[in-house]
Amino acid sequence: MTAQILDGRDNAKTMRAEINEAVAAFKENTGITPTIAVVRAGEDPGSVWYANAIKKTMAGRGMDAQLHVLPETASEEEIVTLVAALNADPGIHGIMIQEPLPKGIDEAAVKGALSPSKDVDGVHEVNAGRLALAAPVGRPPGVGAFFVPATPAGGMELMRRHGIEFSGKNAVIIGRSPIVGKPMALLLMRENATVSVCHSRTRDLPGVCREADILCVAVGRAEMVKGDWIKPGAVVIDFGVNDVEGKMVGDVAYDEAAQVAGMITPVPGGTGPMTNIMLCLNLLEAARQQAG
Amino acid sequence: MTAQILDGRDNAKTMRAEINEAVAAFKENTGITPTIAVVRAGEDPGSVWYANAIKKTMAGRGMDAQLHVLPETASEEEIVTLVAALNADPGIHGIMIQEPLPKGIDEAAVKGALSPSKDVDGVHEVNAGRLALAAPVGRPPGVGAFFVPATPAGGMELMRRHGIEFSGKNAVIIGRSPIVGKPMALLLMRENATVSVCHSRTRDLPGVCREADILCVAVGRAEMVKGDWIKPGAVVIDFGVNDVEGKMVGDVAYDEAAQVAGMITPVPGGTGPMTNIMLCLNLLEAARQQAG
Numbered sequence: 001m002t003a004q005i006l007d008g009r010d011n012a013k014t015m016r017a018e019i020n021e022a023v024a025a026f027k028e029n030t031g032i033t034p035t036i037a038v039v040r041a042g043e044d045p046g047s048v049w050y051a052n053a054i055k056k057t058m059a060g061r062g063m064d065a066q067l068h069v070l071p072e073t074a075s076e077e078e079i080v081t082l083v084a085a086l087n088a089d090p091g092i093h094g095i096m097i098q099e100p101l102p103k104g105i106d107e108a109a110v111k112g113a114l115s116p117s118k119d120v121d122g123v124h125e126v127n128a129g130r131l132a133l134a135a136p137v138g139r140p141p142g143v144g145a146f147f148v149p150a151t152p153a154g155g156m157e158l159m160r161r162h163g164i165e166f167s168g169k170n171a172v173i174i175g176r177s178p179i180v181g182k183p184m185a186l187l188l189m190r191e192n193a194t195v196s197v198c199h200s201r202t203r204d205l206p207g208v209c210r211e212a213d214i215l216c217v218a219v220g221r222a223e224m225v226k227g228d229w230i231k232p233g234a235v236v237i238d239f240g241v242n243d244v245e246g247k248m249v250g251d252v253a254y255d256e257a258a259q260v261a262g263m264i265t266p267v268p269g270g271t272g273p274m275t276n277i278m279l280c281l282n283l284l285e286a287a288r289q290q291a292g
Numbered sequence: 293m294t295a296q297i298l299d300g301r302d303n304a305k306t307m308r309a310e311i312n313e314a315v316a317a318f319k320e321n322t323g324i325t326p327t328i329a330v331v332r333a334g335e336d337p338g339s340v341w342y343a344n345a346i347k348k349t350m351a352g353r354g355m356d357a358q359l360h361v362l363p364e365t366a367s368e369e370e371i372v373t374l375v376a377a378l379n380a381d382p383g384i385h386g387i388m389i390q391e392p393l394p395k396g397i398d399e400a401a402v403k404g405a406l407s408p409s410k411d412v413d414g415v416h417e418v419n420a421g422r423l424a425l426a427a428p429v430g431r432p433p434g435v436g437a438f439f440v441p442a443t444p445a446g447g448m449e450l451m452r453r454h455g456i457e458f459s460g461k462n463a464v465i466i467g468r469s470p471i472v473g474k475p476m477a478l479l480l481m482r483e484n485a486t487v488s489v490c491h492s493r494t495r496d497l498p499g500v501c502r503e504a505d506i507l508c509v510a511v512g513r514a515e516m517v518k519g520d521w522i523k524p525g526a527v528v529i530d531f532g533v534n535d536v537e538g539k540m541v542g543d544v545a546y547d548e549a550a551q552v553a554g555m556i557t558p559v560p561g562g563t564g565p566m567t568n569i570m571l572c573l574n575l576l577e578a579a580r581q582q583a584g
Contacts, residue, residue, distance in 0.1 A: 108436055125436075129421025132478070133470040144400055144417075168493045176481055178425040186424070189468055189489055194500065196488035197481055201460045208486065 003236070003261040006158050012273035015157075016061065019280050023062040026284065026291075034287035035064040036094040036120060036279075037086045041079055041105070042072035047098040054096070057276045063283060066092070076105045080113045087115040093287040094120030096279075117289060120282035122149035128178065131186050145289060147282050152184035154274025155216060155237045155265075156191075162263060164214070164235055166191035172212035174198045174205070174225070174251070180218035180239050188214070205229075217251040227256025236264040239271050295528070295553040298450050304565035307449075308353065311572050315354040318576065318583075326579035327356040328386040328412060328571075329378045333371055333397070334364035339390040346388070349568045355575060358384070368397045372405045379407040385579040386412030388571075409581060412574035414441035420470065423478050437581060439574050444476035446566025447508060447529045447557075448483075454555060456506070456527055458483035464504035466490045466497070466517070466543070472510035472531050480506070497521075509543040519548025528556040531563050 027033060036058060038051045051067050058065040068082060079101070086092045095118045101107055108125075116126040130146035159166075171193040175181035181197060188195045198208055199219075209215055209229040217225050218239035230236060240251025250267030258264050265271050319325060328350060330343045343359050350357040360374060371393070378384045387410045393399055400417075408418040422438035451458075463485040467473035473489060480487045490500055491511075501507055501521040509517050510531035522528060532543025542559030550556050557563050 112436070125418050125421030125425060127421070128424045129417030129419065132420045132424040132474060133417060135470075144404070168495050170495070178427075182424060182478075182481075185489075186474075189474075192491070192493040194488065194490050194494040196486065197477075198486050199484070201484040202486040203460050203462070 003258045003264040004162075005258075006162055006235075006237070006263050006265045006270060008154075008158055008265060008270045008273040011158055011161055012277045014161075015277045015281075019061050019277070019284065023284060026288065027062065030291050032093075032287060032291055033062070033064050034093050034283050035066060035091060036096060036283050037066045037068055037089075037092045038096050038098060039068045039070075039079070039082060039086070040098040041070040041074040041102050043069075044098075044100060047100075051098060053276070054279070057280060058283070061280050063280065072102050074102065076109060079105065079110050083110065083113045087113075087118060090290075092118065093290055094118050094283040096121045097123070116146075118286060119147055120279060120286050122147040122153075122183070122282070123179070128183075131183060134186070134190055147286070148187065148278075149179045149183050150275045150278035150282065151180050151218075151239060151271065152187055153278040153282075155184060155239065155271050156187050157278065158265065158271065158274050159214070159235065159237065164263070166193045166214070169193045169213040170211055171195045171214040171216065172198060172209055173216045173218070174202075174209070175218035175220075175239075177218060181216075184216050184218070184239075188216075219251050221251055222249050223251070223253040225252040225257065227253060227260050230257050230260040232260055233262035234260075236261040237271060238265050238267050240267060241272065295550045295556040296454075297550075298454055298527075298529070298555050298557045298562060300446075300450055300557060300562040300565040303450055303453055304569045306453075307569045307573075311353050311569070311576065315576060318580065319354065322583050324385075324579060324583055325354070325356050326385050326575050327358060327383060328388060328575050329358045329360055329381075329384045330388050330390060331360045331362075331371070331374060331378070332390040333362040333366040333394050335361075336390075336392060339392075343390060345568070346571070349572060350575070353572050355572065364394050366394065366397075368401060371397065371402050375402065375405045379405075379410060382582075384410065385582055386410050386575040388413045389415070408438075410578060411439055412571060412578050414439040414445075414475070414574070415471070420475075423475060426478070426482055439578070440479065440570075441471045441475050442567045442570035442574065443472050443510075443531060443563065444479055445570040445574075447476060447531065447563050448479050449570065450557065450563065450566050451506070451527065451529065456555070458485045458506070461485045461505040462488075462503055463506040463508065464488045464490060464501055465508045465510070466494075466501070467510035467512075467531075469510060473508075476508050476510070476531075480508075511543050513543055514541050515543070515545040517544040517549065519545060519552050522549050522552040524552055525554035526552075528553045529563060530557050530559050532559060533564065 055065040116124045127146045171188045206229040214235045216237040222242035238250035238252040347357040408416045419438045463480045498521040506527045508529040514534035530542035530544040
């Protein structure tokens with residue numbers, strides 16, 4: 001068997017067209033251009049690159065991105081003051097704080113300063129809490145609207161658009177980070193999957209993986225998951241981005257895995273392209289909510 | 293094999309003595325009596341009973357409980373106004389909102405009005421979010437202090453005090469409620485257990501349970517978990533409280549299960565008595581934090 005490729009690039013292309021149309025309609029109805037503020041302190045090369053990529057992505061959708069760059073020497077108070085000003089600015093609908101922040105800055109305090117309704121990156125504790133409290137499927141009664149981090153949201157969307165059903169499925173997540181593993185677990189739980197979260201302390205990880213109908217991997221270890229860890233026909237979602245001698249590889253040994261899985265995301269070109277798209281969707285949603 | 297009983301009553305007795313001592317020392321050092329405000333609207337008999345039980349429990353620890361009772365006809369605004377006044381009252385260290393609230397009241401809005409630092413019941417989205425974002429083991433860097441709902445916290449404490457180790461263990465939770473199942477999963481994840489969350493849509497639930505070193509059940513179905521669902525020697529934590537012809541029974545068929553399990557909580561007298569104790573601990577902790 002050779003797995004069907006869950007093509008994130010192709011999917012993102014379709015979604016870009018949909019979003020362009022939705023943004024154009026929103027702008028026509030409201031006169032508002034959805035705008036994200038990207039906040040950075042210092043010149044971390046990865047952050048600089050990513051901020052420019054966001055600017056380009058948003059421009060391509062008819063939306064706007066403003067870069068707010070403080071010096072590496074900025075104090076926590078200066079960063080929080082900037083965030084507070086952006087919270088209060090009606091022309092800004094979403095705010096992303098780039099990490100790493102300079103040493104000595106309390107990241108939780110900076111993220112906590114975000115208005116949850118502008119936290120399109122889903123990092124604020126209120127958004128994390130609403131996801132954790134959310135009932136199965138749909139926006140739950142008794143929990144407000146919330147934003148989910150773009151990476152796991154993109155993985156879910158990629159699966160949904162390939163007709164993958166979640167209810168009653170055995171989903172195994174390797175990795176329990178607050179921005180990928182844990183929100184992915186909570187998203188799959190809401191869709192009535194049976195969800196197991198594994199990590200470095202898990203005994204017989206290959207054996208647990210072999211039970212998975214849906215296997216999601218977000219550990220940051222190149223090609224850790226082997227072909228014989230995969231149940232024949234399973235869906236494999238690889239969130240890994242590892243540099244191996246200049247080549248980008250995922251957390252799954254793709255060539256082996258693709259012989260066993262039913263569907264698999266390639267790296268690059270799988271979950272990666274979906275992340276930016278979900279950020280665009282979150283920004284449009286934030287602008288909609290703020291427009292009433 | 294007959295399981296060792298995880299005796300919540302006995303454990304609670306030990307902890308009551310510890311808390312009495314800690315409260316006495318805190319009062320002597322600060323002159324402050326930790327005080328919880330219990331907010332209710334209407335006269336739901338279960339809520340009335342529980343409010344009185346809390347009053348008695350707190351009095352026994354040298355702490356205080358104030359009951360704030362609004363009529364069944366209270367508006368959301370009136371309840372939120374009361375909560376805001378209690379947030380602002382320096383003589384109140386913890387606030388519990390009793391459910392059910394009258395029909396038509398938005399529970400999320402009322403809970404959201406709580407100050408997270410007085411939310412000793414762990415229901416506020418900020419506390420849920422901090423638990424979800426928390427790194428493994430210990431209070432994580434980058435996440436503020438938070439309160440965990442008393443029922444799962446009590447289950448964890450009961451296991452800890454019986455020397456049960458979590459790291460690398462296979463933990464299975466049946467039930468995914470926001471006040472028991474999900475926080476229990478997140479607590480076990482922090483302790484490096486491999487955690488699976490099951491529910492009514494899980495396929496082959498008995499088979500999944502048979503893999504559990506630690507099996508936690510919080511579904512509200514009398515004696516649903518049978519003896520042959522349990523791995524020999526497993527730890528079984530039963531959060532169920534069901535009324536069967538006037539008799540209180542758990543979610544686990546105790547007599548069968550006790551023949552197979554290594555350790556098991558009885559119902560009544562297992563996780564139940566731990567819940568009030570953890571609420572006492574949360575109140576003392578809140579008073580400590582507010583005293584600086």
